[in-house]
Amino acid sequence: xxxxxxWLRGYVRFTVSGKYPERFINIxxxxxxxxxxxxxxxxxxxxxxxxxDYLHIRRYxxxxxxxLRVCERRGLPTLLQRYSDRVxxxxxxxxxxxxxxxxxxxxxxxxITGTESISESEMRAxxxxxxxxxxxxxxxxxxxxxxxxxxxxDTRVGWMAVNVTGSYASVEIKExxxxxxxxxxxxxxxxxxxxxxxxxxxxxxxxxxLLKEGSGVVGGQLVVSGVMEDMLGGVRLVHAKASVIAExxxxxxxxxxxxxxxxxxxxEIKKRYSAELFGLKIPLTLGGVSTVDVLSDExxxxxxxxxxxxxxxxxxxxxYALEREEVSLNDNSAKExxxxxxxxxxxxxxxxxxxxxxxxxxxxxxxxYELTAGFTCxxxxxxxxxxxxxxx
Amino acid sequence: MSKNDSQKKHxxxxxxxxxxxxxxxxxxxxxxxxxxSKGVLEYSTGCIRVNTAGMIxxxxxxxxxxxxISDSALIIDGFITDVAFxx
Numbered sequence: 001x002x003x004x005x006x007w008l009r010g011y012v013r014f015t016v017s018g019k020y021p022e023r024f025i026n027i028x029x030x031x032x033x034x035x036x037x038x039x040x041x042x043x044x045x046x047x048x049x050x051x052x053d054y055l056h057i058r059r060y061x062x063x064x065x066x067x068l069r070v071c072e073r074r075g076l077p078t079l080l081q082r083y084s085d086r087v088x089x090x091x092x093x094x095x096x097x098x099x100x101x102x103x104x105x106x107x108x109x110x111x112i113t114g115t116e117s118i119s120e121s122e123m124r125a126x127x128x129x130x131x132x133x134x135x136x137x138x139x140x141x142x143x144x145x146x147x148x149x150x151x152x153x154d155t156r157v158g159w160m161a162v163n164v165t166g167s168y169a170s171v172e173i174k175e176x177x178x179x180x181x182x183x184x185x186x187x188x189x190x191x192x193x194x195x196x197x198x199x200x201x202x203x204x205x206x207x208x209x210l211l212k213e214g215s216g217v218v219g220g221q222l223v224v225s226g227v228m229e230d231m232l233g234g235v236r237l238v239h240a241k242a243s244v245i246a247e248x249x250x251x252x253x254x255x256x257x258x259x260x261x262x263x264x265x266x267x268e269i270k271k272r273y274s275a276e277l278f279g280l281k282i283p284l285t286l287g288g289v290s291t292v293d294v295l296s297d298e299x300x301x302x303x304x305x306x307x308x309x310x311x312x313x314x315x316x317x318x319x320y321a322l323e324r325e326e327v328s329l330n331d332n333s334a335k336e337x338x339x340x341x342x343x344x345x346x347x348x349x350x351x352x353x354x355x356x357x358x359x360x361x362x363x364x365x366x367x368x369y370e371l372t373a374g375f376t377c378x379x380x381x382x383x384x385x386x387x388x389x390x391x392x
Numbered sequence: 393m394s395k396n397d398s399q400k401k402h403x404x405x406x407x408x409x410x411x412x413x414x415x416x417x418x419x420x421x422x423x424x425x426x427x428x429s430k431g432v433l434e435y436s437t438g439c440i441r442v443n444t445a446g447m448i449x450x451x452x453x454x455x456x457x458x459x460x461i462s463d464s465a466l467i468i469d470g471f472i473t474d475v476a477f478x479x
Contacts, residue, residue, distance in 0.1 A: 040457070
């Protein structure tokens with residue numbers, strides 16, 4: 001600290017040569033001038049003194065018969081004096097200071113922690129909607145109201161806080177823990193079939209089974225009743241619960257025209273780079289591919305030193321040239337495409353049941369091809385329906 | 393000034409007035425703080441003589457340095473081998 005203060009005030013290291021340098025020291029000290037780091041050499045004495053004090057000691061040196069020689073000047077005043085003629089340097093330093101100050105008024109890095117089911121990009125979009133994004137003006141953002149607004153908007157967010165340190169915003173999130181669904185096991189209900197089918201198996205835990213395995217069932221038909229009768233003819237209502245495994249049928253139609261348009265890669269690939277700095281994209285390379293139709297793949301590599309994402313990075317964009325091509329399909333290729341479509345339908349639309357049999361019927365229409373797909377599935381068709389009672 | 397020095401200074405302020413006699417505090421034989429000095433009479437790397445009220449303190453040794461000097465106090469460091477008081 002003392003060194004810093006000395007440096008700020010500026011000091012000189014000087015040598016005192018003569019017969020009695022001690023006398024000079026005493027006279028100087030008597031005049032309330034500070035000396036430090038006094039080192040004795042063979043024929044001289046070296047010491048330090050504040051620059052302002054040094055201006056007054058010439059007469060004391062003359063009085064004590066010693067000669068003074070400045071070895072070096074140090075400190076801030078020396079530095080300022082050295083660069084006072086270089087206006088550009090001063091302007092540059094001022095501009096640098098101003099830039100740092102202005103830049104510190106914006107948010108340049110956002111880090112989100114604590115997300116589990118909410119994706120980071122989703123949270124970034126929500127924050128951006130409420131005014132927190134890379135490049136946001138800090139004084140214009142009310143962090144507490146942003147937290148409150150997001151917590152009200154999205155029920156998945158149980159608690160959140162936005163802490164801003166300098167230009168770095170840290171968003172901490174605790175997601176809402178959903179309360180577990182309570183099974184209603186007491187209210188009386190029936191078990192019915194969701195859709196038409198042939199019953200393969202009924203596993204009834206509670207209730208009176210009305211249908212037998214192997215019999216057919218239509219959608220909405222009562223399978224297990226919640227109304228139980230005892231030996232004496234009395235009626236008791238129960239919460240019927242059962243799984244009804246049935247064989248069901250599904251049909252789906254797929255069609256494709258004879259002439260289809262496809263985009264085929266020509267093999268021409270072009271890579272374009274751009275630097276992203278504080279939300280601005282600066283292109284580093286120019287040029288594109290020769291075709292109109294292009295497939296673009298963009299990747300962003302942000303600078304993340306010590307796990308802190310900086311508002312700088314390189315964006316690489318790969319352009320693949322595509323050529324529009326009209327293809328006329330033959331029977332085999334049309335069938336292949338339609339079966340692929342049927343398989344996708346099976347995977348995505350019939351994910352809740354097990355397909356045991358597939359039946360594809362391929363036919364030609366006036367302007368294309370058609371595939372009628374039949375799926376035989378095994379699934380649980382049971383659903384519970386509450387028994388409403390009138391107290392009167 | 394190091395933390396040690398400032399602690400010493402602080403303790404010197406707590407000392408009771410001794411009627412103009414100097415306060416001399418040694419840290420082993422490596423450092424000495426003299427409060428109440430009236431001037432340096434001789435200064436070389438082997439010997440430092442300090443005038444105080446009523447006596448002269450002579451410190452002999454090797455590599456003696458006046459690390460910090462003010463009008464009434466000074467800190468000397470080095471390897472002190474001998475101390476003498478001339479009354």
